[in-house]
Amino acid sequence: MLTSCVPGGGVDDELREELEMLRQRIAVFDHMREGLQVVDRKLRYKYLNLAAASHGMRPREELLGHAMVEMYPGIENTEVFQHIVTCLETGAPNAMENLFEFPDGQKKWFDLRIQAVPAGVIVLSVDIDDRKRLEEEVRRAKKLEALGRLASEIAHDFGNILSAILVGVDVALFSLPEDGPEAESLRMVRDAAERGTSSLEHLLEFARGGAVDLAPLELDTSLERLVPMLRGLAEGRFLGVGLDACGAHVRADATFLDRILSNLVANAHDATEPGGRITLETRVVLGAVEIHVTDDGCGMDVDVREHVFEPFFTTKGDHGTGLGLATVYGLVKQLGGNVEIGSAPGEGTRVVITLPLVEPEG
Numbered sequence: 001m002l003t004s005c006v007p008g009g010g011v012d013d014e015l016r017e018e019l020e021m022l023r024q025r026i027a028v029f030d031h032m033r034e035g036l037q038v039v040d041r042k043l044r045y046k047y048l049n050l051a052a053a054s055h056g057m058r059p060r061e062e063l064l065g066h067a068m069v070e071m072y073p074g075i076e077n078t079e080v081f082q083h084i085v086t087c088l089e090t091g092a093p094n095a096m097e098n099l100f101e102f103p104d105g106q107k108k109w110f111d112l113r114i115q116a117v118p119a120g121v122i123v124l125s126v127d128i129d130d131r132k133r134l135e136e137e138v139r140r141a142k143k144l145e146a147l148g149r150l151a152s153e154i155a156h157d158f159g160n161i162l163s164a165i166l167v168g169v170d171v172a173l174f175s176l177p178e179d180g181p182e183a184e185s186l187r188m189v190r191d192a193a194e195r196g197t198s199s200l201e202h203l204l205e206f207a208r209g210g211a212v213d214l215a216p217l218e219l220d221t222s223l224e225r226l227v228p229m230l231r232g233l234a235e236g237r238f239l240g241v242g243l244d245a246c247g248a249h250v251r252a253d254a255t256f257l258d259r260i261l262s263n264l265v266a267n268a269h270d271a272t273e274p275g276g277r278i279t280l281e282t283r284v285v286l287g288a289v290e291i292h293v294t295d296d297g298c299g300m301d302v303d304v305r306e307h308v309f310e311p312f313f314t315t316k317g318d319h320g321t322g323l324g325l326a327t328v329y330g331l332v333k334q335l336g337g338n339v340e341i342g343s344a345p346g347e348g349t350r351v352v353i354t355l356p357l358v359e360p361e362g
Contacts, residue, residue, distance in 0.1 A: 035110075035125035038117070041088055043068050046119060055110060055125050057102060073103060083114055084121050091116040097128065105302060105344070140309065140329070158196075165193045214335065216249040216358050217257075219282055219289055226261055227280075233265045236274040237295075245282040248289045250355040256331045263324040264293040264351055271297030271349060284357070291353040300343040308341060328353075 029036050035052030039045060045063040053060035058071065068075050068084075075081050078101075083094045094114040101107045109132040113124040169190045176183045220243040231239050261280070268278045272295050281292040300308065309329040325341075332339045332353055343349035 033126070035123075035127075037123045037125070038119055038121070039068065039084060039123065040120040043084070043088075045071070052123075052125060055108075055127060057106075074101075080112060080114075083112075084123065087114050087116050087121050097132075099132075101302075107302065141333075143310065162193050162197050166190060166197075169193070214251045214253055216360050217252050217254065218360070219243075219245045219248055219250050219252075219291075219355075222252070222254055222257055223261065223280070223282065223291075226258060229258075230261060230265045230280065233262060234269050234278050237269055237272050237276045237278050239265070240277060240279040242279070242281040245284055245289050248282075248284050249358050249360045250289055250335070250337075251358045252335050252355065256335060260328050260331050260353065261291075261293070263328050267324055268293060268295035268297065268349070271295055271299075273297070285354075288354050288356050291355070292350060293353075294348065294350045296348040299345045299347045299349055300341075301345050305341055305343055309339070 029049040030051075032049055032051055035055040036047075036049045037045060037052040038047040044065060044067050045060075046065075048056070048060040048063055050060070053063065056063065056072075063071055068081065078098075080096065080098045080100065083096065086092065087094060093116065094112075096112050096114075098110050098112050099107055100110060108127065109129045111126040111128045115122045115124070169186050173183055173186050173190075176186070223243060227239075227241055265278060265280070272278065277296045279292070279294040281294070283290050283292070308325045310326060328351075329339055332355075335355055337353055337355040339354075340352050341349065342352070
């Protein structure tokens with residue numbers, strides 16, 4: 001503590017009062033919504049308010065006095081670090097939206113203002129992660145809407161073409177020996193046409209997009225009816241079932257639930273090795289019900305996770321349409337719910353669907 005002595009050994013009251021006022025002014029920074037940090041010319045943290053420490057996801061006591069590269073390994077390769085270095089060298093301020101990746105792989109968006117000061121650089125940060133997620137939701141919704149319009153335009157003609165192919169193949173098969181090479185070739189054509197029909201059904205689900213006839217359903221009972229079919233989709237894998245929604249009702253359509261769970265279990269099957277495990281669980285959480293579909297398969301990296309719900313995005317090459325998880329996303333949104341995915345390479349995948357609770361009819 002700084003003190004100044006006056007004759008007789010007394011403390012300089014004026015200086016003490018100034019120091020107290022300075023502490024109060026600094027304390028004001030901890031009430032700011034914006035993060036405020038000061039980095040010196042050796043790129044060490046010299047000051048952080050509470051918001052800045054929260055944005056960095058570490059206590060400020062751990063950060064103060066330490067270099068940025070020590071606290072966040074790899075930060076030296078980021079755009080924001082280069083802007084801070086440039087600001088130190090040139091004094092030029094900078095403003096940017098930055099997607100910061102933390103050492104554990106988590107990512108968050110921040111709006112940053114970087115300004116040179118005599119002590120080094122001040123960085124003002126605002127957490128805009130919720131806004132960016134909302135923008136992504138809007139962007140994704142617009143893409144789904146555009147896909148729905150496309151599906152409406154092509155569905156009629158495409159369906160007629162496939163129907164004609166299937167009828168023609170069946171007629172031809174009727175006149176051929178069942179075990180002949182021509183019949184086998186025609187069966188391959190029929191299989192391809194049926195796969196095309198399945199893809200068309202996915203597209204039509206987007207095209208419907210508007211109002212659907214929903215009614216309160218008891219979730220566990222509805223899902224229990226699907227279990228035999230889901231076990232067939234999980235062929236060669238163990239499907240564990242733990243339905244614990246305790247009679248909770250959701251406003252849904254049984255066909256929607258069928259399509260959602262079928263896609264998720266089929267994806268989990270493709271992501272796991274024979275003998276792998278898939279789990280279907282339900283639970284009630286804070287006025288909502290959650291459906292969890294988990295597998296112990298290969299998992300996904302961050303880049304794949306960010307795109308899995310986009311139409312036509314697939315990691316299966318020619319074997320995938322890229323519509324499975326996009327269909328899940330679109331149907332869950334029509335049910336007024338939300339879907340999230342958690343995954344990491346080698347650690348499997350967990351898909352969580354959240355649907356609002358409703359009162360049963362009658």
